[in-house]
Amino acid sequence: MTKEENRRVLTEIEAKQMLTEAGINCTTTRLASSREEAVSISEEIGYPVVLKVSSEDITHKSDSGGVKIDLPDSAAVEKAHDEIIASCSAYAPGAKIEGVSVQPMARKGTEVIIGMTRDDSFGPVIMFGLGGIFVEILKDVAFRIVPLEQKDAEEMISEIKGKKLLEGYRGLEPVNVACLQQMLLKLSDFVHATPGIEEIDMNPVIAYRNDAVVVDARIILSS
Numbered sequence: 001m002t003k004e005e006n007r008r009v010l011t012e013i014e015a016k017q018m019l020t021e022a023g024i025n026c027t028t029t030r031l032a033s034s035r036e037e038a039v040s041i042s043e044e045i046g047y048p049v050v051l052k053v054s055s056e057d058i059t060h061k062s063d064s065g066g067v068k069i070d071l072p073d074s075a076a077v078e079k080a081h082d083e084i085i086a087s088c089s090a091y092a093p094g095a096k097i098e099g100v101s102v103q104p105m106a107r108k109g110t111e112v113i114i115g116m117t118r119d120d121s122f123g124p125v126i127m128f129g130l131g132g133i134f135v136e137i138l139k140d141v142a143f144r145i146v147p148l149e150q151k152d153a154e155e156m157i158s159e160i161k162g163k164k165l166l167e168g169y170r171g172l173e174p175v176n177v178a179c180l181q182q183m184l185l186k187l188s189d190f191v192h193a194t195p196g197i198e199e200i201d202m203n204p205v206i207a208y209r210n211d212a213v214v215v216d217a218r219i220i221l222s223s
């Protein structure tokens with residue numbers, strides 16, 4: 001529980017577990033409590049891997065130097081582990097750091113954001129947008145009230161202004177829109193069936209020609 005708000009933020013590993021159980025495709029993400037364990041998990045997963053700080057007190061992991069991507073070998077994993085722990089301990093003194101999470105590096109694709117928030121009048125709503133500046137600066141996002149129908153999922157993706165980017169740009173493959181619609185519907189079903197969730201952030205989801213995968217997830221439980 002965060003003291004001021006009396007809410008509980010799940011770690012990326014916990015959030016991905018819940019979403020995976022709901023049938024949403026997430027990168028397999030495991031906790032390493034030591035440098036050695038980070039290496040042994042990386043060897044099992046296969047390189048390249050991504051390491052991130054795992055701490056219930058640190059939710060924006062990049063801001064604290066807590067994310068290292070595209071690590072090619074064990075030496076890089078050892079170095080990244082030590083740098084993440086040092087940087088996050090300095091950035092957030094007193095934060096309880098349980099270790100680092102290890103996951104496969106997803107290949108390059110189109111980054112989108114899918115989430116759920118609560119509206120005062122309408123209750124839970126699902127959100128879809130393109131990654132990065134499109135959401136943060138241009139506010140190019142679509143919302144629909146839970147539970148979504150197929151038509152809602154179709155409209156959400158077709159009504160965003162930047163939708164052309166899903167057709168492939170700068171050498172990126174076109175995105176499988178049906179697969180993103182499926183993800184929106186599965187998230188809606190999950191939210192509809194699961195009381196006590198305040199907010200969900202799947203940011204980013206990386207989308208490809210054939211599928212899409214959640215590489216970062218955050219869930220906030222209601223108090």
Ligand code: ADP
Pocket residue numbers: 027050052059060061062063067069103104105106107203204215216
């Ligand atoms: P933050 O807590 O700062 O949002 P993220 O987990 O989203 O941290 O990581 C930051 C960025 O690193 C992501 O926006 C994405 O571009 C990249 N990234 C994270 N995980 C992966 C992964 N498994 N494969 C490829 N890129 C990743």
Ligand code: MG
Pocket residue numbers: 203204216217
């Ligand atoms: Mg993120």
